Amino acid sequence: MENKPDPFGALRIRDFSFYVLARFSLTIGVLIQSVIVEWQIYAITKDALQLGLIGLAEALPFICIALFAGHIADIVSRKKIIILATLFLISGTLFLFYFSSDLNVHILKWGVWPIYIAIAITGLSRGFIGPSYFAFLTQLVPKDLIANAATWNSSTWQIGAVAGPAIAGVMYGFFGPATSYAIDALVILASLLFILFIPAREAGKKDRTESVKNSIRAGIRFVFSNQIVLGALSLDLFAVLFGGAVALLPIFSDKILHAGPQGLGFLRAAPAIGAVIVALLLVYNPVRKKAGVLLLWCVALFGVFTIAFSLSTNFYLSFLLLAIIGGVDNVSVVIRSTILQLKTPNEMRGRVSSVNSVFIGSSNEIGAFESGTAAKLMGLVPSVIFGGIMTIVVVLTTSQVAPELRKMDKLG
Numbered sequence: 001m002e003n004k005p006d007p008f009g010a011l012r013i014r015d016f017s018f019y020v021l022a023r024f025s026l027t028i029g030v031l032i033q034s035v036i037v038e039w040q041i042y043a044i045t046k047d048a049l050q051l052g053l054i055g056l057a058e059a060l061p062f063i064c065i066a067l068f069a070g071h072i073a074d075i076v077s078r079k080k081i082i083i084l085a086t087l088f089l090i091s092g093t094l095f096l097f098y099f100s101s102d103l104n105v106h107i108l109k110w111g112v113w114p115i116y117i118a119i120a121i122t123g124l125s126r127g128f129i130g131p132s133y134f135a136f137l138t139q140l141v142p143k144d145l146i147a148n149a150a151t152w153n154s155s156t157w158q159i160g161a162v163a164g165p166a167i168a169g170v171m172y173g174f175f176g177p178a179t180s181y182a183i184d185a186l187v188i189l190a191s192l193l194f195i196l197f198i199p200a201r202e203a204g205k206k207d208r209t210e211s212v213k214n215s216i217r218a219g220i221r222f223v224f225s226n227q228i229v230l231g232a233l234s235l236d237l238f239a240v241l242f243g244g245a246v247a248l249l250p251i252f253s254d255k256i257l258h259a260g261p262q263g264l265g266f267l268r269a270a271p272a273i274g275a276v277i278v279a280l281l282l283v284y285n286p287v288r289k290k291a292g293v294l295l296l297w298c299v300a301l302f303g304v305f306t307i308a309f310s311l312s313t314n315f316y317l318s319f320l321l322l323a324i325i326g327g328v329d330n331v332s333v334v335i336r337s338t339i340l341q342l343k344t345p346n347e348m349r350g351r352v353s354s355v356n357s358v359f360i361g362s363s364n365e366i367g368a369f370e371s372g373t374a375a376k377l378m379g380l381v382p383s384v385i386f387g388g389i390m391t392i393v394v395v396l397t398t399s400q401v402a403p404e405l406r407k408m409d410k411l412g
Contacts, residue, residue, distance in 0.1 A: 005207055007148070007283040007284050009145045009148050009150050009164075010141050010145045011152060013140060013141055013145075014047040014141045015197075015198045015199070016137075016141050016152075018142045018194045018195070018197045018198050019035075019136065019137065019194075019195075019198060020093065020153070020156045021124055021138055021191075021194040022082075022191045022192075022194035022195045022198075023124055023133065023153065023156045023157060023160070023191070024156050024159065024160045024191075025160075025187055025188070025190040025194065026086065026129070026188060026191040027156070027160030027164060027189035028162060028163050028164040028167070028186070028187050028258075029089075029093075029158050029164070029184050029185075029187040029188035029190075029191065030089075030122070030126075030164070030178065031160065031161055031164030031165055031168065031268070032164045032165075032167055032168040032183075032184045032187065033093055033096070033122065033168075033169070033181070033184050034164075034165075034168075034400060035164070035165045035168035035169060035172070035264065035265060035268055036096075036168050036171070036177055036180050036181065037054060037096070037115060037118075037119060037171050038054060038096070038247075038249075038264075039169075039172055039261050039264060040100070040115065040177050040235060040249050041054060041112060041115060042250040042251070042254070044107065044112055046109040046172070048070075048248065048251055048374075048375040048380070049372050049373060049376045050112070050372070051247055051248065051250060051372045052247060052371060052372015052373055052375075052376075052411070053116065054116070054119055054247075054387065055247055055372070057116040057119040057120050057123070058118070058119045058120065058122055058123035058126070059123060060123065060341075061120045061121075061123040061124045061127065062123035062124070062127045062357070063125075063127075063358055065124055065126075065127035065128070066127045066130070066131070066354045066355075066357045066358050067216045067219070067317075067351070067354050068212065068216070068353025068354075069081075069127045069130075069131050069132075069350075069354055070131040070216070070219055070350040070351040070352070070353055070355070070357075071126040071212055071215045071216055071219070071350065071351055071354075072128070072349055072350070073128075073132045073135050073349075073350025073351075073354070074130040074135070074215070074347055074348065074349070075128040075351035076131075077200045077201070077202070078135050078136040078139070078200075078201065078350070079136065079195060079198060079200040079201070080098075080198075080200065081129075081132040082129060082132045082136070082195055083159045083192060083348075084128075084194060085125045085126075085128035085129045085132070086125070086129065086188060086191060086192050086195075087192070088121065088124065088125045089121070089122060089125035089126075089129070089188060090185050090188050090189060091121065091383065092118045092119075092121030092122050092125065093118075093130035093181055093184050093185040093188060094181075094185055095114070095117070095118045095121070095261055096115065096118045096181045097172050097178055097181035097182050097185065099114050099118070100176075100177040100178040100181055101178045126357075127354075127357070130353060130354070130357045131349075131350045131351075131353040131354045132350065133338075134341075134349060134350075134353035134356070135349035135350045136201070137149060137150075137153060137341070138284070138341055138349060139201040140198070143342075144343045146338065146342055147231050147286060147288075147338045147341075148283070149288065149341075149344070150192030150334060150337040150338045150341055151279060151282050151334050151338075152283065152336065154275075154279055154330060154333050154334050154337060155276060155279035155280065156284070158272045158275035158276045158279055158326070158330060158383060159270070159272070159276050160272075161269065161272030161275070162269045162272040162273050162276060163269070164268075164269075165227075165264075165265045165266070165267075165268030165272075166265045166266055166267075166268075166269045166297070166354075167265070168180065168184075168265055169262045169263070169264050169265015169268070170175065170262060170265060172265075173185060173260065173261045173262045173265075173359050183298055196398060200241060215351065216351065216390045218348070218351065219348060219350075219351025219352050219355055220351075220355055221407050222344070222348060222351075222352055222357075224236050225354060225356045227402055227403075227404040227405065228292075228402075228404050228405050228408055229340065230337060230402070231337060231398055231401075231404070231405035232295065232332075232335065232336045232405060233293070233330070233336070233337060233355075233356060234398060234402070235296070235394065235395065235398045235402075235405075236299070236300055236332055236336060238390075238391075238394040239299045239302060239303065239391045239394050239395070244258060246268065246271070247371045247372060248372070248375055248380060248384065249264055249267050249268060250264055251375070251380055252267070252318070252380070253267055254396050255380070256313055256317045256380075256388060257313070257314075257318055259315055263315060266319065267318065267319060267322060270318075270319045270322035270326065271319075271322050271323065271325050271326025271329065272321045272326055272328065273323050274298055274322070274324055274325065274326035274327035274328075274330070275324075275326040275327055275329065275333075277327060278326075278327040278328075278330045278331060278363045279330055279334070282330075282331070282348030287331075287334070287335060289290075289409055291335055291409065292404075292407060292408030292409070293406060294303045294331060294407075295331065295332055295335050295336075295337070296395050296398065296399050296405075296406060298328040298329070298332050299328075299329075299332055299391065299394070299395050300391070300392055300395040301324075301328045302328050302329050302332075302391060303330070303387075303388040303389065303390075303391030303394075304388065304392065305321050305324050305325045306325060306384060306385070306387060306388035306391065307385050307388035307389065308321050308386050309321040309322060309325065309384070310380075310381045310384035310388065311381065330354065336344035336356075340352060340353070340356060356399070367380040369385065371383060371384070374386060374387070390391075392400045
C-alpha cells in the first residue's frame, strides 16, 4: 500500500517555516503597494492606458535585469541577494510615501511620472528577488519534499495575495496613500527579519570562470531544450498576457460594480481566495496523474471564466468568478513550479528561474499594459472578452505544438 504523504512535511522544517513567513510578509507588502498605486493613478488620471503603463513601468526593468540576476543567484549567496534587493524595494516604497505626503504640490510640479519611477524600482528589485527566492527553496528541503514545499510556497503567496489587496483597499479608503505606503514599508521590512533567521547556503558548484554571457545562454538552452518545461512556461506566458483582466479592476470596481477602493481591495483578493482553497486541496490531494491534461484544462477554464467576469454587473458574482479564476490558475502555478524545481540542477536554478520570471513574472505586467491598451482601443468589456478568447486559442495551440506536455502524467 502506498504511504499517504505528510501534507505538513515541508513546514516541519525550521528554515522552510521562516522562508514561508518571509514570503508571506513580502507578498503582502508588494501587493499592498500594487493596489494603492493602481487606485492612486486611476484617481488622478481616470485613464485605462495609465493603469496599463503601471505594468509596463515594472516589466521593462524587470525583463532587462532578470537574466543577469539569475546568473548572480547561481554564484552569490541567495540570502544576501534577497536582503539587498528587499532593502532596495523598501526604498521605492519610501519614495512613494514621500511623494504622496504632499501629493497636490508634487502632482502640479511633476505629474504622475515619479510614481512610475518608484514602480520601476520595484521591477528591478523583483528581478533579483524572484530567482533568489526560487533557488533558495530547494536548499531548505530534501528532494522528496520539494513538491510539498512548492505547494506550500504557492499557498503562502496566495494567502498573502488575499490579505494584501484587502488591507490596501481598507487603508487607502480610510487613511489615504501616504499612511498606507508607510505601513507597507514596515510590512516589507518584516520579511527581512524572518530571512535573517535562516542560515546562508552556498549558491552551488557553478564554474565561476564561465562568462556572464555563456552562463545566461546555458540557462536559456536548458529551458528551450525541454519541451515540457518550455510548453508549460509558454502556456502561462500567453494565457496571462491575454487574460490579464486584473489590471482593469479599478475601472470595473468604479464604473460597472460601483464598489470604490474598498471593493477594489476585495476584488483583487478574490483570485487569491480561490487559489488558497485549491492550494489546500492540493496539499492533501497532490496531482498524481494526467498532470499535463489537467494543466491545459485549467488554463482553458481561466479564459472561459475571464469572459464570464467581463459580462457580470453584480459585485458578488464578479467576486465569485474571480475566485474561480484564481483557483484554476493556481493548479498551473503548482504544476509548473514543481516541474522546474525537480528538473533543474541546483547550480542552474537561479538562471532557469530567471527565464521563468521573464516568461511568467513579466507577463503579468505586460499583460496589464496589453489590457489597458486594448481597453482604450476596444472598450472595457470587449477587451476582456478578447483576452479570454485568446487564452483559449493559446491552450488549443499549445496542446498541438507541445505533445509531451499534453501527455505528461506524473510530476515526479
